[in-house]
Amino acid sequence: xxxxxxxxxxxxxxxxxxxxxxxxxxxxxxxxxxxxxxxxxxxxxxxxxxxxxxxxxxxxxxxxxxxxxxxxxxxxxxxxxxxxxxxxxxxxxxxxxxxxxxxxxxxxxxxxxxxxxxxxxxxxxxxxxxxxxxxxxxxxxxxxxxxxxxxxxxxxxxxxxxxxxxxxxxxxxxxxxxxxxxxxxxxxxxxxxxxxxxxxxxxxxxxxxxxxxxxxxxxxxxxxxxxxxxxxxxxxxxxxxxxxxxxxxxxxxxxxxxxxxxxxxxxxxxxxxxxxxxxxxxxxxxxxxxxxxxxxxxxxxxxxxxxxxxxxxxxxxxxxxx
Ligand code: ACO
Numbered sequence: 001x002x003x004x005x006x007x008x009x010x011x012x013x014x015x016x017x018x019x020x021x022x023x024x025x026x027x028x029x030x031x032x033x034x035x036x037x038x039x040x041x042x043x044x045x046x047x048x049x050x051x052x053x054x055x056x057x058x059x060x061x062x063x064x065x066x067x068x069x070x071x072x073x074x075x076x077x078x079x080x081x082x083x084x085x086x087x088x089x090x091x092x093x094x095x096x097x098x099x100x101x102x103x104x105x106x107x108x109x110x111x112x113x114x115x116x117x118x119x120x121x122x123x124x125x126x127x128x129x130x131x132x133x134x135x136x137x138x139x140x141x142x143x144x145x146x147x148x149x150x151x152x153x154x155x156x157x158x159x160x161x162x163x164x165x166x167x168x169x170x171x172x173x174x175x176x177x178x179x180x181x182x183x184x185x186x187x188x189x190x191x192x193x194x195x196x197x198x199x200x201x202x203x204x205x206x207x208x209x210x211x212x213x214x215x216x217x218x219x220x221x222x223x224x225x226x227x228x229x230x231x232x233x234x235x236x237x238x239x240x241x242x243x244x245x246x247x248x249x250x251x252x253x254x255x256x257x258x259x260x261x262x263x264x265x266x267x268x269x270x271x272x273x274x275x276x277x278x279x280x281x282x283x284x285x286x287x288x289x290x291x292x293x294x295x296x297x298x299x300x301x302x303x304x305x306x307x308x309x310x311x312x313x314x315x316x317x318x319x320x321x322x
Contacts, residue, residue: 003175004127004135006320008069008166010062011290012055013044013277020156029152039253043159043278046142051085053094055162056140059286060099063136063164071101074166076132078123079108080115080139080282082311083146087201095138104132111187112195113249113310115139115282120165120306120318121183127169135167139282146197148209157251158210159278163286178301178321182235184228185316191220195311221255221309226262228307228317236319238303240264245298249308250274250284259307271297281310298322 019042020031034040046055056079064071077099079092092106111118116139123135140162147155170179194216199208225248233239240263248256250273260270271292273284280287285306292298302322309315 001172002127002130002169003172003179004124004167005170005175005179006165006322007168008063008067009164009286009290009293010059010064010066011161011163011287012058012062013161013287014046014050014055016045016047017042018045023156027150027152027155029156034156038157039274040156040278041275044161045144046160052081052083052140052142053085053091053098055142055160056081056091056095056138056164057098059140059162059164060095060136060138063166067166069134069166071099072103074101074134074136075104076123076126076135077101077104077106078119078135078137079106080111080119080137081108081141082110082112082115082281083142084108091140111310111314112312113251113279113281113284114308114314114316115310116163116285117183117306117308117316117318118185118314120180121185121316123167124180124183127167133169136164137167138162138164139284139286141281141283143210143279143281146207146210151209153214154210154212157279159280161277161280161283161287163283163290165286165289181319181321182232183316183318184231184235186224186228187312187314189312191313194220194313218252218255220313221251222258224309224313224315225255225259225307228315229259229262229305232305232307232317232319242303243305244302245269245271245292245304247271247285247289247292247304247306249310250277250288251279263305293322
């Protein structure tokens with residue numbers, strides 16, 4: 001059996017910053033309300049014509065550059081997104097073409113805000129069984145395109161962005177304890193109505209808008225994410241004290257802080273970008289991870305716990321020794 005080492009990461013955020021105050025100029029909301037309930041101060045918005053594949057391509061290029069690889073070193077490209085450029089082909093194949101990658105396989109995974117954890121689990125399993133040696137896992141979203149900008153209960157919560165990581169196969173015995181230690185995935189489709197997009201090619205032939213019962217989602221998010229934290233620790237025979245960094249999905253500061261408390265982690269060991277990025281769905285975990293790697297907080301050998309929850313509902317975790 002092989003082990004997947006996480007060797008590099010890259011991120012991309014669109015240039016345009018949209019502040020709470022700007023939203024408050026055209027909707028009945030306020031910077032104070034948004035900050036107090038969510039911790040969000042601003043978010044990035046993709047430029048007109050800038051697509052999910054554009055964002056994902058730049059993040060992927062930066063991840064490859066960090067490890068000194070070219071696109072043709074990659075066997076597998078898995079893109080987590082709920083906001084694809086087109087109904088088909090997969091956004092992954094668009095990113096593949098732009099990277100200049102002419103071999104291997106590329107496909108999308110759709111698990112909304114848990115998308116990155118799902119895509120990472122898929123790529124990890126390809127590597128474990130020897131079906132890929134090098135994988136790129138990308139989380140890329142343009143949620144600004146599916147928001148109802150008249151609905152103050154949802155439009156203030158989301159932003160656009162992309163993050164990517166490189167996974168490389170090594171023999172288990174040569175991993176020195178590093179790499180993807182475990183992934184755990186869950187879903188429960190009974191919760192569709194709490195968080196969904198009211199459009200799609202087969203139902204309405206429209207793109208639709210995101211609809212959410214905020215309180216219901218909040219309640220489930222706190223309990224499901226706490227469960228997966230416990231599950232990841234138990235599966236690896238670890239205690240909260242073993243975790244160096246929590247890199248949670250960035251939905252809401254109150255949820256992030258609650259998960260940090262569950263692990264007894266001091267706040268500076270919980271990576272948070274929600275204040276500047278808002279919720280970028282499948283991109284939020286790799287964006288946060290990449291920020292903490294690039295600024296030197298996360299060091300080689302650190303134990304990093306990632307967890308997320310999203311529409312479906314879906315939820316899950318990935319435990320990685322960086
Ligand atoms: N500005 C001002 N007032 C607002 C806004 C806003 N942007 N949005 C809602 N309100 C109002 C509501 O209309 C309501 O007014 P009313 O009492 O007169 O009816 C009041 O604020 C309270 O609304 P609630 O929805 O009950 O507010 P709550 O405290 O639950 O906060 C929030 C709402 C921030 C959405 C919270 O429920 C939340 O964070 N839920 C999690 C949602 C989430 O993170 N979703 C992302 C996808 S899933 C994931 O990533 C985990």
